[in-house]
Amino acid sequence: MALGYSQRVAIFFGALFLIYGVHLPFLPLWLEARGLSAAEISVVVALPYFLRLGVSPGVAFFADRSHAHRRFIIWLACLATVAVLALSQAGSLATILPAAVFLSLSMTTIMPLTEVLAVTGVRHYGSVYGRMRLWGSVTFIVASTGAAWVVGLIGVESVVWLLLCACATTAAAALLLPGVGFARELQDARSTASKISLGEALSLLRNPIFILFLLACGVAQAAHAAYYSFGSIHWARQGISPQMIGFLWALGVIAEIALFNWSADVVRRVSTKKLILVGAGASVLRWGLMSLDPDPAALIVLQSLHALTFGASHLAAIHFIAEAVGERLAGTAQALYATTAMGVAMGAATLVCGATYATWGGDTYLLMAGFSLLALWAAIWVNRLWDGGQLALGDAQAAVRVGE
Numbered sequence: 156m157a158l159g160y161s162q163r164v165a166i167f168f169g170a171l172f173l174i175y176g177v178h179l180p181f182l183p184l185w186l187e188a189r190g191l192s193a194a195e196i197s198v199v200v201a202l203p204y205f206l207r208l209g210v211s212p213g214v215a216f217f218a219d220r221s222h223a224h225r226r227f228i229i230w231l232a233c234l235a236t237v238a239v240l241a242l243s244q245a246g247s248l249a250t251i252l253p254a255a256v257f258l259s260l261s262m263t264t265i266m267p268l269t270e271v272l273a274v275t276g277v278r279h280y281g282s283v284y285g286r287m288r289l290w291g292s293v294t295f296i297v298a299s300t301g302a303a304w305v306v307g308l309i310g311v312e313s314v315v316w317l318l319l320c321a322c323a324t325t326a327a328a329a330l331l332l333p334g335v336g337f338a339r340e341l342q343d344a345r346s347t348a349s350k351i352s353l354g355e356a357l358s359l360l361r362n363p364i365f366i367l368f369l370l371a372c373g374v375a376q377a378a379h380a381a382y383y384s385f386g387s388i389h390w391a392r393q394g395i396s397p398q399m400i401g402f403l404w405a406l407g408v409i410a411e412i413a414l415f416n417w418s419a420d421v422v423r424r425v426s427t428k429k430l431i432l433v434g435a436g437a438s439v440l441r442w443g444l445m446s447l448d449p450d451p452a453a454l455i456v457l458q459s460l461h462a463l464t465f466g467a468s469h470l471a472a473i474h475f476i477a478e479a480v481g482e483r484l485a486g487t488a489q490a491l492y493a494t495t496a497m498g499v500a501m502g503a504a505t506l507v508c509g510a511t512y513a514t515w516g517g518d519t520y521l522l523m524a525g526f527s528l529l530a531l532w533a534a535i536w537v538n539r540l541w542d543g544g545q546l547a548l549g550d551a552q553a554a555v556r557v558g559e
Contacts, residue, residue, distance in 0.1 A: 158331065159280075160276045160279075160280045160282060160333050161276055161280070161282040161283070161286070161287055163331050163332055163333050164269070164272055164273050164276055164282070164287045164332065164333070165286070165287040165290045166290070166328055166331055167228075167269060167325075167328045167329060167331065167332050168269065168273075168287055168288055168290050168291035168294075169290040169291060169293065169294040169328075170294070170321075170324045170325040170327070170328035170329075171262070171265060171266070171269065171291060171325050171328075172290075172291035172292070172293075172294045172295040172298065173294050173295075173297075173298045173320075173321035173324055173325065174235070174262050174298075174318065174321040174322055174325055175262070175291075175295055175298070176294060176295040176296070176297065176298025176299040176301075176302065176321075177298050177299070177302045177314065177317045177318050177321055178258075178259075178262070178318060178321075179299075179383075180299050180302070180303075181299075181302055181303075181306060181311070181314045181317075182200075182255070182314065182318075183196055183200065184306070184311050184314065185311055185312070185314040185315060186199055186251065186255075187311075188311045188312065189245075189246060189251060190246075190247075191248060191251070195248050197509065198248075198252070199248075199251065199252055199255045199256075200505075201502055201505060201506065202252070202256055203255075203256050203259035203260050203263065204498050204499065204501055204502030204505070205498070205499060205502050206256065206260060207260065207263060207264070207493070207494045207498040207499075208494050208498055208499055210260050210264060211260075211263065211264045211267060211490040211493055211494050211498070212487060212490040212491050212494055214227060214231075214264050214268075214490070215264075215267055215268060215271075215486035215487045215489060215490035216486070216487050216490075218268055218271075218486045219271075219483065219484060219485065219486040219487050224268045224269075224271050224272055224486060225272065225329070225332045225333070225334040226334075227268055228265050228268050228269060228272075228329050228332060229326070229329045229330065229332075231261045231262075231264055231265045231268075232261070232265060232322065232325045232326035232329045233326050234257065234261045235257075235258055235261035235262050235265075235322045235325070235326075236319065236322040236323055236325075236326050237257075238254050238255075238257040238258035238261060238322075239254075239258055239315060239318045239319045239322050240319065241253075241254040241257075242254040242255060242258060242315055242318075243315045243316070243319065258318075258322075262322075262325075263493065264490070265325075266493055267486060267489030267490040267492070267493045268486055268489070268490075269332075270473060270476075270489045271485045271486045271489055272332060272333065273287050273288065273473070274473060274476070274477045274485060275482070275485075276333075277477060278477065278482065283418060283419045284415075284418060284419075284470070284473055284474070285414065285415035285416060285417070285418025285419065285421075285470060286415065286416060286418070286419075288415050288473075289411075289412045289415035289416055292408050292411050292412045292415065293412060295408060296405055296408050296409075298317075298321065299404075300405075302314070302317050303401075305317060355483070355484060355548065358548045359480070359484060359487065359488055359491060359548060360491070362546050362547070362548060363540070364479070364537060364540050364541050364546055365479070365480075365488075365546060365548075367533045367536050367537045367540070368431070368472070368475055368479070368492075368533075368537055368541075369491065369492060369495045370529065370530060370532075370533035371431050371434075371435055371468075371530050371531075371533035371534040371537055372431060372434065372468045372469070372471060372472040372475070372492065372495075372496060372530070373492060373495030373496040373500050373530075374495075374500055374526050374527070374529050374530040374533070375434050375435045375438045375464065375468040375526075375527060375530040375534075376465065376468055376469070376496035376500070376501065377495075377496065377500035377501045377503070377504040377526060378438050378442055378464070378504065378523040378524075378526040378527045378530065379464065379465065379501075379523070380501055380504035380505045380507070380508050380523065381442070381445075381504075381508045381512070381519045381520050381522070381523045382442075382445070382520075382523075383505075384505055384508050384509065384512075385508060385512050385519065386404075387400050387404070389512075389516065389517055390403070390454075392516075393448060395451060395454075399451055403451075403454055403455070403458050404458075406455065406458045406459065406461075407458045407459075407461030407465075408461070410458070410459045410460075410461050410462035410466070411461055411462050411465055411466040413462060414462040414463075414466040414467065414470065415466065415470070418470055421467075421470070422470065422474055426543070427471050427474040427475050427478055427543070428471075428475070428537055428538050428541055428543060429538070430467050430468075430470060430471035430474070431468070431471040431472075431475065431534045431537055431538070432531075432534045432535065432537075432538055433463055433467050433471075434463055434464060434465075434466075434467040434468030434471055434530075434534075435468070435527060435530040435531040435533070435534040436531055436534075437460050437463035437464050437467065438463075438464045438468075438523075438524075438526075438527035438530060438531075439524055439527040439528055439531055440460070441457055441460045441461075441463075441464050442520045442521070442523035442524040442526075442527055443520070443521070443524040444457055445457060445517070445520040445523075446517055446518055446519075446520035446521045446524065447517075448517045469496075472492050472496070473489075476488045476489055476492065478543065478544070478545070479541065479544070479545060479546045480545075480546060480548065481545055481548075484548060504523070504526060507522060508522070508523075
C-alpha cells in the first residue's frame with residue numbers, strides 16, 4: 156500500500172522527535188560525564204540558540220528559492236548523523252563544542268523546513284497539520300522514556316549512541332518525504348513559480364503585523380524557559396517524587412497531543428488569530444500561578460495548560476504563516492518564527508532564568524509571566540490589525556489560503 160502525503164510527513168515528524176527526546180533531557184548529563192563544568196555545559200546548550208539567528212533563516216531562504224525543501228532536509232539529517240559520530244569521539248570542550256553545535260543547528264533547522272512540507276499538505280492534499288505533528292509528540296515521549304531506561308541500565312555513555320540511532324533513523328525517514336514531484340499539479344505549480352528575491356524575504360521583517368506575530372507566538376514560547384531549564388529541579392526541591400515529576404512532564408505532552416489531534420476543528424471554530432490570543436493569555440495564567448509553588452494536585456491542572464501555552468501558540472503560528480505569508484516565503488517565515496521562538500528569545504529567557512533562579516527560586520516564574528504579558532500585548536494588536544488574509548509582502552503573489 157502506497158504511503159500518502161500525510162503519512163510520509165507524519166513518519167518523518169516521528170523520526171525527527173526521536174532526536175529531541177534523547178537530546179533535550181539527556182545531552183547535558185552526557186556532557187557532565189565527559190567532564191564539562193556547569194558553565195561549559197551552558198555554553199554548549201545556549202550557543203546554538205543564538206547561531207540559529209543567521210543559520211536557519213538563511214538555509215530556509217535558499218530552500219524556498221530552489222523549491223528543494225526535501226533535499227535540504229536530507230542533507231541536514233545526514234549532517235546531524237555525522238555530527239553525532241564526531242561527538243562520540245570528542246573528549247574536551249574544544250572538540251565537543253563544534254560537534255554539539257552542528258548537531259543542534261542541523262536538527263533545529265530541519266524543523267521549519269518540515270513545517271513547510273506539512274503546510275503544503277494542508278493546502279494541496281487536505282492534510283490536517285495537527286494529526287501529522289502529533290506523532291512527533293508521541294515519539295518524544297517514547298524516546299525520552301526509552302532513553303531513561305537505557306541510561307539507567309547501561310549508563311550515561313549510551314546517550315550518544317542513542318542519538319546516533321535517532322539521527323540515522325531520521326535520515327532514512329527523510330528519504331520517504333514527498334518531494335516536488337509527489338503530485339503532478341504541485342510539480343507544475345512549483346516549476347512555473349519565480350524564484351524569490353532577498354528583498355521579498357526581508358519584507359517579512361518590515362511588516363508590522365508579522366513582527367507582532369513573532370512577538371506574540373515567539374515570546375509565548377520563550378516564556379517556557381524556566382520550566383524547561385529548572386522545572387524538574389524546582390519540583391524536586393519541593394519534595395515531589397521523581398515518578399510524579401515524570402508524570403507531570405508526560406501530562407503536558409499528552410495535553411499537547413490531544414490539541415493537535417483535534418486541531419482542524421479547533422482552528423475552524425476559534426480562528427488562527429484568536430488562538431494566538433489564547434496561547435499568550437494562558438501563558439500569563441500558567442506561569443503566574445507556577446510562581447506560587449502549587450501542590451501536585453494543582454500542578455496537574457497547570458500542566459494541562461501546556462496544550463495552550465505551547466500547543467495553541469505553535470498551532471496558531473503554523474496556520475498564521477500559511478494564511479498570512481503564503482507558499483513562496485513559507486520556509487523563510489517558518490525559520491524566522493523558529494529562530495525567534497526557540498532561538499534568540501528562548502536563549503535570552505534561559506540566560507535570565509539562569510541568572511535569577513539561584514536567588515529567586517520559584518519566583519523566576521514571575522519573570523516568565525512578564526514575558527507572557529509582552530506576548531499578550533502583541534497578540535491583542537495582531538487581533539486588531541490582521542484581517543485574516545494575506546499580508547502585503549514585497550512582490551509576493553497571493554497564495555492559496557490554508558484549508559481549515
